[in-house]
Amino acid sequence: MRFKSINFTCKNCGAPLRFSPIEESLKCEFCQSIESIDASLEEIKEYDLSKALIELNRHHEKEINKEVKCSKCAATFTMTPYSFSSNCPYCGTPAIIDFVKEVTPESLLPFQLSQKEAKEAFRKWVGSLWFAPSKLAKFLIDDEKLKGYYLPYWTYDAKTVSDYQGQRGDIYYVTVERNIIVNGREVRQRVQEPRIRWTPVWGRVYNEFDDITIGASKTLSYTILDNLAPWYTEKLVPFNKKYLAGFTSEEYTIGLDNGFELAKVKMNRVIRQSVRQDIGGDQQQITSLKTSYYDTSYKNVLFPIWTAQFRWKNRTYNYAINAQTGKVSGERPYSWIKIALVAITLSIAIGGAIYIDEHPQAIEKASKFLHLLSVNFS
Ligand SMILES: [Zn+2]
Ligand SMILES: [Zn+2]
Numbered sequence: 001m002r003f004k005s006i007n008f009t010c011k012n013c014g015a016p017l018r019f020s021p022i023e024e025s026l027k028c029e030f031c032q033s034i035e036s037i038d039a040s041l042e043e044i045k046e047y048d049l050s051k052a053l054i055e056l057n058r059h060h061e062k063e064i065n066k067e068v069k070c071s072k073c074a075a076t077f078t079m080t081p082y083s084f085s086s087n088c089p090y091c092g093t094p095a096i097i098d099f100v101k102e103v104t105p106e107s108l109l110p111f112q113l114s115q116k117e118a119k120e121a122f123r124k125w126v127g128s129l130w131f132a133p134s135k136l137a138k139f140l141i142d143d144e145k146l147k148g149y150y151l152p153y154w155t156y157d158a159k160t161v162s163d164y165q166g167q168r169g170d171i172y173y174v175t176v177e178r179n180i181i182v183n184g185r186e187v188r189q190r191v192q193e194p195r196i197r198w199t200p201v202w203g204r205v206y207n208e209f210d211d212i213t214i215g216a217s218k219t220l221s222y223t224i225l226d227n228l229a230p231w232y233t234e235k236l237v238p239f240n241k242k243y244l245a246g247f248t249s250e251e252y253t254i255g256l257d258n259g260f261e262l263a264k265v266k267m268n269r270v271i272r273q274s275v276r277q278d279i280g281g282d283q284q285q286i287t288s289l290k291t292s293y294y295d296t297s298y299k300n301v302l303f304p305i306w307t308a309q310f311r312w313k314n315r316t317y318n319y320a321i322n323a324q325t326g327k328v329s330g331e332r333p334y335s336w337i338k339i340a341l342v343a344i345t346l347s348i349a350i351g352g353a354i355y356i357d358e359h360p361q362a363i364e365k366a367s368k369f370l371h372l373l374s375v376n377f378s
Helices: 049-058 115-128 134-143 222-227 256-279 336-358 361-376
Strands: 002-004 017-020 025-028 066-069 076-079 083-087 094-096 147-182 185-215 248-250 283-312 315-322 328-330
Touching: 049 256, 049 283, 076 083, 115 315, 115 328, 147 256, 185 222, 185 256, 185 283, 222 315, 222 328, 256 283
Parallel strands: 002 066, 147 248
Antiparallel strands: 017 025, 066 076, 083 094, 083 248, 147 185, 147 283, 283 315, 315 328
């Protein structure tokens, strides 16, 4: 299918404009002119989930490759079925097209971190990694090209009522007689020992959830997307194509229904915590838990992410940076040499503890040794 693309041009020199996170505006790369984006006061709506799930089941969306004609150089290129903005591969001009999905994003979080700031956040993250190969940090900073994406997320609100059954465990102490070794001799002594008393319990807990966020793209793994949280959704602004200029944007590939199943898993963790609190005591067992959801609503939003891949010893690693907060999430290689060295050092330290006890000067030697390890072997 053929799509017409749009882009925004500089009023001063006619060159294409891109969104600049630093100015929070569109910016011309040639004459540096800034075009601000009008702040919209439009309310960001949330929609009834149960109604939408019934309606969406009636439609089946086909996946089509999108042929796009660049509005600047007139070349034709293909966007993936779920993309709706990217840059022309021939001239680099931003190209934004229409949505094809039933549910479209009505709000987004604009990019806050520039590519440079994202690289800096990433460099710090690599530096903070335990057991990462030391050459990694340098390797990454040199070759890396970060790509800016607006990826789709679902946010869900819900109220829940959960009925549970379980056991409450209370610890109490009993006095018992035991044989104990004192100075190499066995003596009989009275000691306190803990016991646990289990009582059957049941009850009901209520929870309320606001903006549970679920990544709706398959471009990055669910784990990477999920680890980018938290997102501060109070900063959402009404959707405007101008924010997309220069970035790749995607529509959802994980549906509203599947997204809600993932949200239930997240809500369930919180609900179980509430149940444990409700049970009280020192320990809790939950034997049955039934939850009903009501007042459920959703919205479809776009979140800004810088991402890249790197190859390290024949494997590809993906990572991403939350372009609102700078939080990094990613796959990472381990240096087995570093891990082995720490394991050896630890066993020396533990084995040497008795020796050190009697020879205080050994502590100094040991700490020098540890210091050498951390400096030299990397
Ligand atoms: Zn210009
Ligand atoms: Zn072009």
